[in-house]
Amino acid sequence: MASRSVAGGHTLPPDPIYLDFERSDGDPTQQPTNTKEVVDKDGQVNYMKPVGPDDSWDINWRSQIARKIAERLGKPPGKKYVLRSWPDGYRLYCHHKGKQSAPRQDLYLMGSIYAKRFRSVPEFVPHAIWLMTDPTLDRQNCECKYCAKVPQRVISENLGYKARSTTLHPTPTPSPGVRMHRIGRDRERQSPRPGPNGYATVRRTPKPKPEKGPTQVMLQERYADLQAMYVDTNTELRRWFRIGELVWCALDPPIHSAEGSITFWPGLVDECTFKAETVPRPKSPSIYSADGEFDVDMEDGTSSVQVVTQQLGDRRSVIKGGVPYPITPHPGSSKSVTTESPLPWIVHQKTVYKVKLLGVNHDYVAIETQVLPYQGYAPSRELLEALENVPIERITSKPEEIATFNPCPAEAETDVVVNGERFAEATAPYTLAIEIASGIATCWTPTDEWEFKMMAVTQSQTRYQGLWLGSERIWTDDLVRLKAARGQIAPQGSAQILAPSGPSKSTIAELGFDEQTDPEVLKSHGARDRGVFMHLEALFVVSDVPDPDGSGVHAECRASGMLYELADEDWDEPQSSSHAAAAAAAAEPLNAQDAWAAAGLSTPTRRRNPDEYPELHVGQPFMSAPSPLKQPPVTSTTLRQVTTPVRDRNRQKARKTTTTKRNDDGPNIQLSHPKMNGVPLPPAPRGFRFRPILPEGFEVVVSLALVSGRYYPRLLAHPLLRPIVRDMQGNANEAATRLDGHHLFALEGILPGFFNASEATRWKPGRSAMVRDAAAERSAAVARSWEVRRQQAREGNAYAAAAAAAVAAVEPIRTDLDPSQGQDVVDVDVDVGMHSMLEEPSEPRIGSIGIDVQPGPPVQDVTVTVFT
Incomplete structure (x- = not known):
């Protein structure tokens, strides 16, 4: 590629009008470090030479950029506008590359946290206008090629530069008849207004x-997720869950107590892999699924005999590029070729999920039969009441103890399970986990x-x-x-x-x-x-x-x-x-x-x-x-x-x-x-x-x-849901009266979606922001709630001690007196136990702890009735 023009000879005009940047997205750490000339054994150089503010090149760039900013800001024409300096953290560099005697020279403006380098004046002009005019520094309002993802040719033409021009010299301003089309966004921000109920x-x-x-x-991530969901397959369960989704993991073993058990823990899917394994061929099927068909574990699932593990994705990796072919329907599952003597084994494919458990610093590797969608489960009333009844003095508030708790250790100690100590240890991290999950679900x-x-x-x-x-x-x-x-x-x-x-x-x-x-x-x-x-x-x-x-x-x-x-x-x-x-x-x-x-x-x-x-x-x-x-x-x-x-x-x-x-x-x-x-x-x-x-x-x-x-x-065929479905089938009338299981049938569309619907109304800029904000808000809310309970417990203990002292000071009761004589008997009944964390003790539910967040517009509900 030919080097761009870096001709000198530019000086500051007489009586310049300086423009200053009041804000910047620059960071000195974004500037290059190879700024010293080093000649290799072949006489070649490759370094970034800083350009000083009094250098001809620097003055030329600052003059051209200031002229365009003045035009966009509507300043009086005919003036000599110059940038007093670059935004904080920015600097102009000249890239020297090639033979030391005659290296190629290219100018680059560097320092932005959003763009590695700006290669020309037209590239930086829209970014400079954004820095000048947007006090919020919301990147979505910037119109440069790196922020708006718009081809530079389109931007240059809209700025009045000649098409396909790469010159650094000033270009004539557009004639009045040329309309300047806006590519970016409106910067006018006003207070939000509530909108209509729905459209x-x-x-x-x-x-x-x-x-x-x-x-x-x-x-590619979208392609893989859609392909896994919609193609015909002989696997037991589809790969329902996607990287970053919120799910429930079945604990093995559960965390038991006398009043309730923690059987599922919420988490975010971190990885998905396929695993194939061979199992002995069963003699005959004996287990039926919830919908009446044989379980796949009891069938000949696939004709493949290879053991393959296919990496499907990792949320920490950056996937670039697309897929070379579109999604097409799978030709369908074909019947295996039957022989007189079938092989003594069959091959099953299973999806293995690596899940980052919420509230703790542990991952959980679960197979497909151990994972449910977040919308498919909710902690029972009995479990929430059992968490509520744990004495506050047994609930830790130390972040390091909460983070190190392991919901699925290699071996669970029997005596800990029996006396309920492990359940008490799990109360704090599990409460925090379900609160964080509830916060994520609102975004x-x-x-x-x-x-x-x-x-x-x-x-x-x-x-x-x-x-x-x-x-x-x-x-x-x-x-x-x-x-x-x-x-x-x-x-x-x-x-x-x-x-x-x-x-x-x-x-x-x-x-x-x-x-x-x-x-x-x-x-x-x-x-x-x-x-x-x-x-x-x-x-x-x-x-x-x-x-x-x-x-x-x-x-x-x-x-x-x-x-x-x-x-x-x-x-x-x-x-x-x-x-x-x-x-x-x-x-x-x-x-x-x-x-x-x-x-x-x-x-x-x-x-x-x-x-x-x-x-x-x-x-x-x-x-x-x-x-x-x-x-x-x-x-x-x-x-x-x-x-x-x-x-x-x-x-x-x-x-x-x-x-x-x-x-x-x-x-x-x-x-x-x-x-x-x-x-x-x-x-x-x-x-x-x-x-x-x-x-x-x-x-x-x-x-x-x-x-x-x-x-x-086919979610109702999930092994974890079959007992629930069978129970509803056996008690159909009672289940219909209580609306039991309606949320599960809604996930398959057998019942309307309002029985199990997302109520996410809080916009966030990304998934990471959702998790981070939910963890911060709900952790603070849980800590405040526990502190209130501890204070109540301390006050209750103090009151009980004072009452006991008062009883001790009372004259002993004379047993020879007739009750009709009116002798008072002191009866102290002080409640020093657990105080409810729930908003409505009669209706325990997830996400019931109040948090300090900014109130939004009032929610408007639309009440509708449904045909029978």
Whole structure:
């Protein structure tokens, strides 16, 4: 590569106007250390020579950069602007490389913590403008190529430099007719306003413009997670869990006490590996799974005889690059070739998880049968009461003792288990662990953003390949559960949404004669009371969402994709319904209107239970906390139903825009995700199939507040859940009355998502921030709670001692007196035991300890009823 121009001859202009940096992202440790000339044996040099402030090169750079800053800040033209100095921690260097007599020389500005080096004036100008104008130093507001991930050619053209120009000499300013398009974000920050309860609408699926290749590289981590979830497999259990997800690990052995036992410990998945092992071929299956099929451990699982361990990922590694091929459906499991004398062994593949346990400094290596999703378990009432009843003097508050506790030692001492000492030792770390887990589950953030370019040059949108939603890692192309029941979404059908499917002929045949003619009974055995799924096609941010009070607008994170319901596997689709819906959808345009009405969401009038009103908790808008959301490009025209995001949640003044009609059936470049072949749907629960309820070419757009979480295929067959499922099957009526197990059935979509939904409403910049903040907040809260209990115990002991002294001073009771004479008998009954840590002792639950956090906008709930 040819060296850039470093010609000298530049001096300070007369009467310069200096510009000063009031803030900096510089760090002297980012500057090079090889600043001395060293000549090797071949006469070559390779070092960074510092450039002084009085050097011609330094003056040239500072003059050019100051001129562009002055233009952007609207300062009077015709003045001689110069940077007085570089931002703190910055310095200009000249890279000398090659023969000592005539080395190649390149200028670099170094010192930023966000960019290793700036190679030219045009590269640093947008970064300098950001340092000059953004007092928060929010990197998301910077427009340079390293922060905004935008090609330098586009940035240079927007700054007025000639296309493909690499000169360091001043370039003419753009003519008045050239419009400067904004790439970055709005820096105006105002106080947040509460948004609407939730958003949902149906629109035509944007048709991608044919291109020669992908526009965005698919993350390898995302590819591996989707492939593991959706391909056909003969393994016992799928690799449900992903790096960084919050899960429960089954302890072996559990930590027992007389009142309750700690059987699961929360943790974050750190690594996933596949392990294959050979086992003797069983003579006959003897154990059945929860759904009636043989356990895989009792079957011939695979035809492979190789022992392979495949590393799937480590959250500490940085994965770069994409996958060379798209996800395609697995051809399906093939039957093993039977022979007259089968091999005496079979091979099983299992997933092994390395989990970082919360609250302690220990990892736990667990096989797939020892791990449950965080949404699939909650500590029992008995366990929480047992933790509450541990005397406060036996609960340690020393961080080092809490951190060194090992929930799964190699050998547990029998006498410790018997007298409950180990349970007392586990009380502090386990309480802290479940509180940290509860804190993590309240946070969310989109991840892995990529720039989505519109057909018009002025249009762009930030989209995301993934999302952290509470405990779960969600990728685009995942099948996610929505909070609404199927009967709440167009229960009678609409122009864009099909009516819920009814029971199949085989289901009707199993009903009694009277029930077969009862319309309500038939509907209740159809898809009406089941969950709704969305095949997540896109994650993006929409700006200009009106505030409820009409005072301004805010940004909102939304998702789009096809909707599915759970229909009976052998249910026959009426020929007329799909054709009629498609025809009506093609004839009827979609207008912007109330979100629920546009999506056909309604509130059924009939309750599931006369004394029960299930609640669809929408919660706060997902952009209620400050987050870096890109500013929409400045433009006078906007494509209909094409949204452009902003980089903050704060209220803005409403802007007037005009709309232009476009051909809905024509192609545009609004890609729902980085272009690739379609990802197949995961297997449906046994006995059901996924039925799309929107016409082909349409998708639904919903706010993330309506997303419950991930779908876990065949989760009810998990060995740890089989006893629970069998118990519910044996006591079906009682379980239905108590709503026992509804949270498990919701994870498979057999029941609506609101029975088991993520309530993450606190935005965080990343997963590490979620864990760090949750640990800090909940640790402080637990420490304060324990200190209050200790103080109460000390006061109770002091009162008991004083009362005992008073009793000792009382004259002994005369037994010869008649009770009718009125002799007083002192009876001291002092409560010096455990005081409740729970907000509601009658309803112990996780995350019940209050913490000192900043209050957000008031949560608005939407109460809905569900059909029976």
